Amino acid sequence: xxxxxxxxxxxxxxxxxxxxxxxxxxxxxxxxxxxxxxxxxxxxxxxxxxxxxxxxxxxxxxxxxxxxxxxxxxxxxxxxxxxxxxxxxxxx
Amino acid sequence: xxxxxxxxxxxxxxxxxxxxxxxxxxxxxxxxxxxxxxxxxxxxxxxxxxxxxxxxxxxxxxxxxxxxxxxxxxxxxxxxxxxxxxxxxxxxxxxxxxxxxxxxxxxxxxxxxxxxxxxxxxxxxxxxxxxxxxxxxxxxxxxxxxxxxxxxxxxxxxxxxxxxxxxxxxxxxxxxxxxxxxxxxxxxxxxxxxxxxxxxxxxxxxxxxxxxxxxxxxxxxxxxxxxxxxxxxxxxxxxxxxxxxxxxxxxxxxxxxxxxxxxxxxxxxxxxxxxxxxxxxxxxxxxxxxxxxxxxxxxxxxxxxxxxxxxxxxxxxxxxxxxxxxxxxxxxxxxxxxxxxxxxxxxxxxxxxxxxxxxxxxxxxxxxxxxxxx
Numbered sequence: 001x002x003x004x005x006x007x008x009x010x011x012x013x014x015x016x017x018x019x020x021x022x023x024x025x026x027x028x029x030x031x032x033x034x035x036x037x038x039x040x041x042x043x044x045x046x047x048x049x050x051x052x053x054x055x056x057x058x059x060x061x062x063x064x065x066x067x068x069x070x071x072x073x074x075x076x077x078x079x080x081x082x083x084x085x086x087x088x089x090x091x092x
Numbered sequence: 093x094x095x096x097x098x099x100x101x102x103x104x105x106x107x108x109x110x111x112x113x114x115x116x117x118x119x120x121x122x123x124x125x126x127x128x129x130x131x132x133x134x135x136x137x138x139x140x141x142x143x144x145x146x147x148x149x150x151x152x153x154x155x156x157x158x159x160x161x162x163x164x165x166x167x168x169x170x171x172x173x174x175x176x177x178x179x180x181x182x183x184x185x186x187x188x189x190x191x192x193x194x195x196x197x198x199x200x201x202x203x204x205x206x207x208x209x210x211x212x213x214x215x216x217x218x219x220x221x222x223x224x225x226x227x228x229x230x231x232x233x234x235x236x237x238x239x240x241x242x243x244x245x246x247x248x249x250x251x252x253x254x255x256x257x258x259x260x261x262x263x264x265x266x267x268x269x270x271x272x273x274x275x276x277x278x279x280x281x282x283x284x285x286x287x288x289x290x291x292x293x294x295x296x297x298x299x300x301x302x303x304x305x306x307x308x309x310x311x312x313x314x315x316x317x318x319x320x321x322x323x324x325x326x327x328x329x330x331x332x333x334x335x336x337x338x339x340x341x342x343x344x345x346x347x348x349x350x351x352x353x354x355x356x357x358x359x360x361x362x363x364x365x366x367x368x369x370x371x372x373x374x375x376x377x378x379x380x381x382x383x384x385x386x387x388x389x390x391x392x393x394x395x396x397x398x399x400x401x402x403x404x405x406x407x408x409x410x411x412x413x414x415x416x417x418x419x420x421x422x423x424x425x426x427x428x429x430x431x432x433x434x435x436x437x438x439x440x441x442x443x444x445x446x447x448x449x450x451x452x453x454x455x456x457x458x459x460x461x462x463x464x465x466x
Contacts (some may be wrong), residue, residue, distance in 0.1 A: 013181065041182060042179075042182070042183045044182070045164060045182055046162075046163040046164060048162065048196055049188055049194035050183075050186040050189075051187075055162065055164055057162045058162055087162040087163075088162070
């Protein structure tokens with residue numbers, strides 16, 4: 001099972017759920033997110049563009065690793081992994 | 093989040109819709125426009141570059157272009173003057189997959205021409221035009237403009253490569269003008285299937301001298317025209333102030349007596365076809381009001397001459413910037429004028445610019461001012 005964590009504004013589109021357990025066996029982040037969009041349709045356009053690219057100021061982590069430092073949306077996931085979607089800290 | 097205030101809106105009220113980098117505000121007054129109530133902030137933390145009221149077919153629907161650095165850009169609407177806004181599950185303005193393009197920001201929302209009561213246009217970045225024919229429920233890319241062979245050569249202006257101005261012809265639904273920074277002015281005469289650059293006589297100061305008047309590529313900041321005289325158009329350029337008497341086919345310099353022909357904002361007076369207002373800016377490098385004076389300039393003769401409007405506006409140490417959508421006129425008599433600054437001040441005039449008052453002084457940076465009569 002893969003677990004996805006969302007917080008703040010994004011929970012407006014998950015009926016308030018902060019933790020979503022995904023069934024099946026997605027092989028990478030992209031497949032996991034596709035399953036997430038199906039369950040919570042309002043998340044998709046806020047997290048990725050219409051081209052499916054993660055928005056520049058959104059961070060997606062697999063466990064503690066930012067997918068930007070691994071293989072972006074192709075980053076592999078396996079049973080027990082946790083995916084966290086966060087607005088990036090921008091500006092300063 | 094900040095406490096949100098609302099206004100009760102009655103028939104006949106005058107509204108001023110203000111978009112800022114930190115949310116939207118709605119200001120309401122009676123037709124005398126002497127006392128203003130301020131509602132908002134709506135969408136706190138989001139940049140609202142476009143607002144519009146669609147009051148056709150019995151609707152009273154406010155539209156807002158909501159831009160978030162995190163969550164993208166989308167359209168939201170309100171049927172109760174801002175008390176509630178839609179938060180669509182799926183965004184409605186999107187580039188088709190075949191374009192391999194992603195929406196960056198929505199810059200403009202404009203109702204269609206008379207007789208197109210369910211049509212809305214939307215200008216976006218990267219520069220493109222979207223159209224809805226079902227009152228904003230669904231949107232389609234205007235493919236004819238997107239496929240224009242000039243498009244790969246358009247360059248971003250200081251605000252990005254945006255289509256920021258849309259002027260539907262008041263009676264001919266086939267004719268629409270758009271302005272792109274930096275692409276120039278384009279016009280369709282066939283409902284959007286084909287478009288032609290119409291920039292003859294408009295200079296591009298940032299190009300080498302031998303190419304200062306190109307077919308396209310000008311950084312047009314704003315277009316204006318009056319519904320009773322749609323052949324006559326006015327253009328505030330990135331350096332240059334122009335008039336056209338032939339639907340934009342050719343342009344003539346009308347910077348007659350203004351302290352600078354650089355500027356952003358321009359609006360036509362709804363009550364007088366030859367009256368136009370601008371707010372000159374000193375230069376593209378300084379981008380503040382010349383001589384530290386906040387002045388609106390007015391022509392009543394189609395640009396043959398301009399006169400400053402200053403009563404009630406700061407004339408010392410006023411280094412302000414008013415952006416391209418920061419100036420608007422209402423349809424009352426006498427004409428009401430409103431503009432907002434990057435420092436968050438909103439000024440208004442209920443006498444066609446003869447005198448001004450500060451309606452709101454400490455808003456976030458203002459990027460959009462629109463009017464609506466209920």
